Amino acid sequence: xxxxxxxxxxxxxxxxxxxxxxxxxxxxxxxxxxxxxxxxxxxxxxxxxxxxxxxxxxxxxxxxxxxxxxxxxxxxxxxxxxxxxxxxxxxxxxxxxxxxxxxxxxxxxxxxxxxxxxxxxxxxxxxxxxxxxxxxxxxxxxxxxxxxxxxxxxxxxxxxxxxxxxxxxxxxxxxxxxxxxxxxxxxxxxxxxxxxxxxxxxxxxxxxxxxxxxxxxxxxxxxxxxxxxxxxxxxxxxxxxxxxxxxxxxxxxxxxxxxxxxxxxxxxxxxxxxxxxxxxxxxxxxxxxxxxxxxxxxxxxxxxxxxxxxxxxxxxxxxxxxxxxxxxxxxxxxxxxxxxxxxxxxxxxxxxxxxxxxxxxxxxxxxxxxxxxxxxxxxxxxxxxxx
Ligand SMILES: Cc1cc2nc3c(=O)[nH]c(=O)nc-3n(C[C@H](O)[C@H](O)[C@H](O)COP(=O)(O)OP(=O)(O)OC[C@H]3O[C@@H](n4cnc5c(N)ncnc54)[C@H](O)[C@@H]3O)c2cc1C
Numbered sequence: 515x516x517x518x519x520x521x522x523x524x525x526x527x528x529x530x531x532x533x534x535x536x537x538x539x540x541x542x543x544x545x546x547x548x549x550x551x552x553x554x555x556x557x558x559x560x561x562x563x564x565x566x567x568x569x570x571x572x573x574x575x576x577x578x579x580x581x582x583x584x585x586x587x588x589x590x591x592x593x594x595x596x597x598x599x600x601x602x603x604x605x606x607x608x609x610x611x612x613x614x615x616x617x618x619x620x621x622x623x624x625x626x627x628x629x630x631x632x633x634x635x636x637x638x639x640x641x642x643x644x645x646x647x648x649x650x651x652x653x654x655x656x657x658x659x660x661x662x663x664x665x666x667x668x669x670x671x672x673x674x675x676x677x678x679x680x681x682x683x684x685x686x687x688x689x690x691x692x693x694x695x696x697x698x699x700x701x702x703x704x705x706x707x708x709x710x711x712x713x714x715x716x717x718x719x720x721x722x723x724x725x726x727x728x729x730x731x732x733x734x735x736x737x738x739x740x741x742x743x744x745x746x747x748x749x750x751x752x753x754x755x756x757x758x759x760x761x762x763x764x765x766x767x768x769x770x771x772x773x774x775x776x777x778x779x780x781x782x783x784x785x786x787x788x789x790x791x792x793x794x795x796x797x798x799x800x801x802x803x804x805x806x807x808x809x810x811x812x813x814x815x816x817x818x819x820x821x822x823x824x825x826x827x828x829x830x831x832x833x834x835x836x837x838x839x840x841x842x843x844x845x846x847x848x849x850x851x852x853x854x855x856x857x858x859x860x861x862x863x864x865x866x867x868x869x870x871x872x873x874x875x876x877x878x879x880x881x882x883x884x885x886x887x888x889x890x891x892x893x894x895x896x897x898x899x900x901x
Pocket of ligand 1: 523524525526527528529530548549550551557558559560561562594595596597622623624625626643644645670760763791792793794806807808809810812836837838839840
């Protein structure tokens, strides 16, 4: 090809948005979108929400129908993972052996659940939730399961717990630390979700590290063994203990990696012809480096890179992260990053299921968590967004 153009690796929220945004902004060169998955590019948030519940079908999960890619001249390569970057030749080598030349390469390789090196993680009936195939398999098994144990009290685990209680399943959430959602929210919001899940009839065990999963002798899971020795009965186990950045391709190709692909404020890796965006990228923000796993971050970074590649104007990515989680009739929205906050101010009444927590570091507002108060979220984003 005369014009190698932009090649994007990964077609999740970051990679898909980068491709679509390039065309929207008028980029005229070739755009190639490479994905390891066979599916049409799709969004992940509904996997633990409407798609798991059956209210959102496969068509709505896909970002766009197949003809979108033809109409926008986006060369979509499915089911062919990228293996290596020949940075000298500026070519991406796919596992099929094909070589794609690029002017600019965008890594949007995302993240993968830590399925924990738990003994017994390979037993039948032990699930994780990251892909559409994971969700299909989980939904099928959940329909016939009676006793669900969720290992990990993070967002994905709690969303599944909320759905399963709605289906009248027996549900236990096991968390190794002393509170739910501990890595993401203030203690007030943790306490609210703990109390709410109890009120829905879910059992919650805090400070309970898991030692392993127990089989029934035929290869099926029958329980979860806690480190203190007891075994929780389960015919279905979901492990949701966080994710790690997919950095293998970058590492193999000699790019700088440190718990994420290291990028500068313009989202450029240690090779100026290669950008990284979304869950896989670690970037400088407020005197430290951060890596976020949320749609807002993936989409914001994709637009920023598309802007630079279309206009040639270097970008300085500074948007605040924001996140949401739907659990039964509750919508939690988070604007900003509460890491390291030293003061939290509660507004409204958690007992009424509608409140906000404003998190401060010294005198500076760093994050606002709101439950069923969408207007608080909108104003918090405006307030927190750097000028
Ligand atoms: C169940 C679930 C629920 C979620 N809910 C929310 C929510 O409510 N709100 C929110 O803000 N965020 C949510 N998230 C997180 C959000 O989905 C991610 O932050 C977002 O998908 C990140 O997009 P990404 O494109 O960076 O990575 P990903 O979506 O992980 O996509 C990366 C893609 O790259 C592919 N890939 C990796 N390596 C290669 C390679 N070498 N070659 C080719 N392809 C490759 C992967 O197969 C994958 O398809 C949720 C995530 C999950 C799993």
